[in-house]
Amino acid sequence: MSFKEGDYVIILYRERKYLRKLVKGMSLSVRGHTINFHDILGKQDGQRVGEFFVLSPTLEDIILLGFERKTQIVYPKDAFYIALKLNVKRTDKVLEFGTGSGAMTTVLSYLAGEVWTYETSKDFYANALKNWEKFNLCTNVKAFNTNFLEAHFEEEFFDACFVDVKEPWEYLEKVWKVLKQGKVCAFVLPTTNQVSKLLSFMKPLFTDLEVMEILLRHYKINPERLRPEDQMPAHTAYLIFGRKRI
Ligand SMILES: C[S@@+](CC[C@H](N)C(=O)[O-])C[C@H]1O[C@@H](n2cnc3c(N)ncnc32)[C@H](O)[C@@H]1O
Secondary structure, eight states: OBOOTTOEEEEEETTEEEEEEOOTTOEEEETTEEEEGGGTTTOBTTEEETTEEEEOOOHHHIIIIISOOSSOOOOHHHHHHHHHHTTOOTTOEEEEEOOTTSHHHHHHHHHSSEEEEEOOOHHHHHHHHHHHHHTTOOTTEEEEOSOGGGOOOOTTOEEEEEEOSSOGGGGHHHHHHHEEEEEEEEEEESSHHHHHHHHHHHTTTEEEEEEEOOOOOOEEOOGGGOEEOSOOOOOSOEEEEEEEOO
16 A cells, blocks of 8 residues: 555654654654655555655554543553453454543454443543544444443343443443353453452352453564563553353
8 A cells, every 4th residue: 555645654763653644744853854744645554764664553553642542541452352352253242331532442343243332421432432533443333422321232132241440340230131141241450459349249140250460561672682671561450351150
């Protein structure tokens, strides 16, 4: 593919990465080097332009650099593993609440047939829709500016469920009802006391319980002196999984 006006592009300058929309007349300057967007038009994905490289954005680039975050988000390192554990397939209907900034919804939408997502806050709901619209994502998502507790569903309607709210134990019975037998529900929580409380509520309703966290460590890209970065994000969230038991 080659870049045209209106496309989003990743502009790479050494280890620095920028996500920009290609608008004629605009430019980007980094450490005394300038790339004019006009010069990117017609260039190929991965092509060098002066001191820069131009690349089409991946889903990870879009979520990390393109989405406006009005809430904490599920980071890509956690999101795709959660989707794997949820066993999301093209034919699946997936339930999610709360939508937040729409980061996790985007990953679920990428893999599922349909995602039904619920968000109580008007502001966060509008922001998530804006994020998806900007990058033409989530066309298979039904988004509702509604409290999950107020939503009506048939029983055993969903193939998987993802919950990212502060007090998930308050919703467990309803989640259990709308989930198909044996299907997976995943949760993310930032603190261990929340995880303990959730586990005690999950035990009578879910089986095959698991709790984990994913540590991601980047390396300095110097082949002669390969070693980890000095700093890393130590904690994003605990991931909790269980399958509906009957
Ligand atoms: C941490 S954010 C979710 C972030 C999201 N997973 C993402 O990746 O962008 C939690 C959201 O849950 C919403 N929320 C809390 N209780 C809810 C409920 N009962 N129904 C729907 N949304 C709820 C909050 O308004 C908040 O936006």
